[in-house]
Amino acid sequence: VITTDDLRFLRSRLEFYEDLSDSEMRDLEKAVMKASYPRGATLRSKRTECLGVLLVRSGGLRVYILSEDGREVTLYRLGPGEVCVLSASCILNSITFDVHIDADQDSEIYQINIGTFDLLMKNNLRVENFTLRNALEKFSDVMWAMEQILFMRFDKRLAVFLLDESARVGAAEVKLTHEEIAKYLGSAREVVSRMLKAFQAEGILEQSRGIIRILDKNKLKGLL
């Protein structure tokens, strides 16, 4: 059930809200559902149907592409308050590719029904432009990821990732497996393991029981 608090959150995050007519607002509010996903759950794969527009209430989502042989490349991540419209690509003619979406933490997600959103978009140019602008911001994120993958040396990319991740959790410890880090960086587990081992040998970090502890942040920053 959607509460007043839920609606307040939606209103604050969907910029087009104030441009909706009263009946459009009612339609939208009836089309929202709230779902919980445990860490690692798949919200969208190539097989799932069109999901609708997503809004993260808590937790986070990871959006990625997947090769035929199972390699993953992370395009971007979405945190609380962020809206995902690529999950509604079936109603966006300009989008001809498919992404996968996982919960990368335990997450609460609002989902706006695709049929209702499609109608809103067709009848209200401000809703359509909001949707297009949101998708276009992701284009920028993807270009950033692409430049990282194609142009940046892997030691540098891993250093950036460890510093970001440690800043995000507010601790010197990163609790991710080599496999998980490889997925975020669009690389292979072996490559991550080798590089972490090299960092360990240089005294930059230590690894024990699946935890990476950053010992020398300045040295890590020196790689950038």
Next chain:
Amino acid sequence: VITTDDLRFLRSRLEFYEDLSDSEMRDLEKAVMKASYPRGATLRSKRTECLGVLLVRSGGLRVYILSEDGREVTLYRLGPGEVCVLSASCILNSITFDVHIDADQDSEIYQINIGTFDLLMKNNLRVENFTLRNALEKFSDVMWAMEQILFMRFDKRLAVFLLDESARVGAAEVKLTHEEIAKYLGSAREVVSRMLKAFQAEGILEQSRGIIRILDKNKLKGLL
């Protein structure tokens, strides 16, 4: 000087034209200039100012990114009648990356002044809508290029490129240097040379005087 014929071409390619007011139309038509670029000319680099919206009259443009050490990755190409709005990224807040644009043939290009276009976009939601949708289509092109580069084996990518190029010029001969092919595929010249040599050894093609002649199209298709 812009002729009646030029204006007819612009009208047929800018879908929002019929939604403009008379004064908006006059402003737009005053803001168009036509320029010729020889093959290889740079229209836009990280150093150039905001170019405005481009429309290809004849020839073609290549849009690419460039690494600090000079590696290029082609994102997409634009042919006659196609519109480029990424060249106007300075007026699109959602776009935070910079692309390079070259003429990949002798080309005639219409350029719409950025200040005028910015005003049109701010005052007319349909102009904004057209611009966002155009940029978003390029997002799809870039995702395609990215999946090719990250996921497809290089022999397959080179085969696809040679078949496409030969279809495009309507001949079994591809008149591009190894260096140029490497740029289109986001690879290194050495890698292209090595693979072409391998194809030659298999009787798929022959190379002489800078021309690649496809001898066995079916064998090339067999790589896909």
